[in-house]
Amino acid sequence: MLTQQPLLPLPTAPEPVAARPARRWQWRWPVGERVLIALVFPLGLLLLWALAARNEWVAPQILPSPATVLAALSELAQSGDLTRNALVSFWRVIDGFALGAVLGLLLGIGFGLSSLFRDYVYPLFKAIAQVPVLGWLPFLILLLGMEEALKVVLVAKAVMVPVAINTDQGIRSVPAQYLEVARIYGFSRWQLLTRVILPGALPGIWNGVRYGLTNAWLALVAVELLASSEGLGFLIVYGRQLYQLDVVLAAVVIIGGVGFVLDKLLSLIEQRLLRWRRDAF
Amino acid sequence: MAHAATLDIRNLGKLYPVSGEPKPVLENISLSIKPGEFVSIVGASGCGKSTLLRLIIGLEQDYQGEIVLDGQRIIGTSLNRGIVFQEHRLFPWLTVEQNVGLGLLNSDQSPAQRKKAIQEHIDLVGLKGFETAYPYQLSGGMGQRVAIARALVNRPEVLLLDEPFGALDALTRNYLQQELQRIWEQEGITMILVTHDVEEAVYLGDRIVVMQPRPGRIKRIVDVPLARPRDRGSYEFAAIKEDVLQEFGDGKLAADLSVRRPDPVSAGEWHFAW
Numbered sequence A: 001m002l003t004q005q006p007l008l009p010l011p012t013a014p015e016p017v018a019a020r021p022a023r024r025w026q027w028r029w030p031v032g033e034r035v036l037i038a039l040v041f042p043l044g045l046l047l048l049w050a051l052a053a054r055n056e057w058v059a060p061q062i063l064p065s066p067a068t069v070l071a072a073l074s075e076l077a078q079s080g081d082l083t084r085n086a087l088v089s090f091w092r093v094i095d096g097f098a099l100g101a102v103l104g105l106l107l108g109i110g111f112g113l114s115s116l117f118r119d120y121v122y123p124l125f126k127a128i129a130q131v132p133v134l135g136w137l138p139f140l141i142l143l144l145g146m147e148e149a150l151k152v153v154l155v156a157k158a159v160m161v162p163v164a165i166n167t168d169q170g171i172r173s174v175p176a177q178y179l180e181v182a183r184i185y186g187f188s189r190w191q192l193l194t195r196v197i198l199p200g201a202l203p204g205i206w207n208g209v210r211y212g213l214t215n216a217w218l219a220l221v222a223v224e225l226l227a228s229s230e231g232l233g234f235l236i237v238y239g240r241q242l243y244q245l246d247v248v249l250a251a252v253v254i255i256g257g258v259g260f261v262l263d264k265l266l267s268l269i270e271q272r273l274l275r276w277r278r279d280a281f
Numbered sequence B: 001m002a003h004a005a006t007l008d009i010r011n012l013g014k015l016y017p018v019s020g021e022p023k024p025v026l027e028n029i030s031l032s033i034k035p036g037e038f039v040s041i042v043g044a045s046g047c048g049k050s051t052l053l054r055l056i057i058g059l060e061q062d063y064q065g066e067i068v069l070d071g072q073r074i075i076g077t078s079l080n081r082g083i084v085f086q087e088h089r090l091f092p093w094l095t096v097e098q099n100v101g102l103g104l105l106n107s108d109q110s111p112a113q114r115k116k117a118i119q120e121h122i123d124l125v126g127l128k129g130f131e132t133a134y135p136y137q138l139s140g141g142m143g144q145r146v147a148i149a150r151a152l153v154n155r156p157e158v159l160l161l162d163e164p165f166g167a168l169d170a171l172t173r174n175y176l177q178q179e180l181q182r183i184w185e186q187e188g189i190t191m192i193l194v195t196h197d198v199e200e201a202v203y204l205g206d207r208i209v210v211m212q213p214r215p216g217r218i219k220r221i222v223d224v225p226l227a228r229p230r231d232r233g234s235y236e237f238a239a240i241k242e243d244v245l246q247e248f249g250d251g252k253l254a255a256d257l258s259v260r261r262p263d264p265v266s267a268g269e270w271h272f273a274w
Helices: A031-054 A066-079 A081-113 A115-130 A133-144 A147-173 A178-183 A189-227 A231-243 A246-272 A277-278 B049-057 B096-104 B112-126 B140-153 B170-187 B198-204 B233-244 B252-257
Strands: B008-019 B021-033 B038-043 B065-071 B081-084 B158-162 B190-195 B208-212 B216-222
Touching: A031 A066, A031 B081, A066 A081, A066 A246, A066 B065, A081 A147, A081 A189, A081 A231, A081 A246, A081 B021, A081 B198, A115 A189, A133 A147, A133 A189, A147 A189, A178 A189, A231 A246, A246 A277, B008 B049, B021 B049, B021 B216, B038 B049, B038 B198, B049 B081, B049 B190, B065 B170, B081 B140, B096 B112, B096 B140, B112 B140, B140 B170, B170 B198, B190 B198, B208 B233, B216 B233
Parallel strands: B038 B190, B038 B208, B081 B158, B158 B190
Antiparallel strands: B008 B021, B008 B065, B208 B216
């Protein structure tokens, strides 16, 4: 029987209240100021660029002024070229990312859980991972042609490697103490996997996903530079061939911006997904 | 009231391979624990007292001799034996009630019964109102309370405690010792406490098992015939404490006793101050 009545008079609990105080030795700017601070270098760079263009430190054919690039951007946007090419690139990244993330997750779980699987597959995986995406390009062009499959496969490869490696490490870093808790409460293998190992490995897995998405974007642009007739990477090649450096730079700005937004998006999801890890932030 | 178990340990021995050669960590341990008894085990670092608990809970196998719980030889872990470690070992991604619920994951109770049992045990350890808190929001003492609730929620017959308060500050430790005693009296189950802290052993135990190291053996068993709640300041209390401390001899051990194990699960990010 459980009774709520304590059998002896209890002193009031001398325990500290929940929620830890912020670390005092680490100065944090308020949010508004943090945004301003983050803008110092980009704005400085912009200023330098404007100065360089105005004083013609670099030939204007090579370095158009920010205003020219902005005009090119709005022209591209109005003609629909920008949206069309950006969407093509976007879907390639999504397809390749989905494929690569699933493959990487499966591989990583395999490596993390089974030393047999690891012994058989890891060396080959490592060897394949060491060859950069562009190293595979000539071979894959012959194998897959120049169509979408080529881009998706190369992006998938760029995503798979960091996801697999980080998933593996995430799983292996789950403390042995938690596995003992699972044994004490008689967890089945499935319960062990879904309730201990995967949640425990989630920070690592998520790291891999973030790296993977950044990689995907980089790989895609690289592939589009070399073997594509549409997409943001192609826009760069196209602009260079016509000697329209304003188009090139406009595409570069968009690529950088999209990459930045993608990573921010993931970090927002992370705050939600890993909110139990607050003390590590 | 939960059924309390009789635990019989007979001629227990355990070998660990040390650089290829099997070395005894426990030798010839015999101990019989009555249902509902509270037994404290004290000893210096390396006397095998934690290993003894790990054998009883079933996390370690391959021993010589017998560990028998209610006539059944112990093989592997079982829901009728609960344990609380020095670190709380709560899953950081689960809330307090979800963590306590882990103890019932494989029980055959209905969801309604589980919910009731979880709430009762959160109340039992005095954490009403913290059901949906995450472990990072709890102090060390609160974490240990949740660990105790998790260990008790499926009504084990024996609760093992492996230096459960060793990492807490002195004030919190004293308070949780009283709480543990209250829970023990309420639940009426058998408890075995491993500790570095002789005062804690005297305060809580019906008997104190003093162990000595290399290999781990029982040196002496001291009865504590004091009524509860015990007065730490009384002469009898001090006399028993002194008696137990005498077993450690030249006082070299007192220093040894104060050594606490570092918390193995602690790694955080750090930044320079600038």
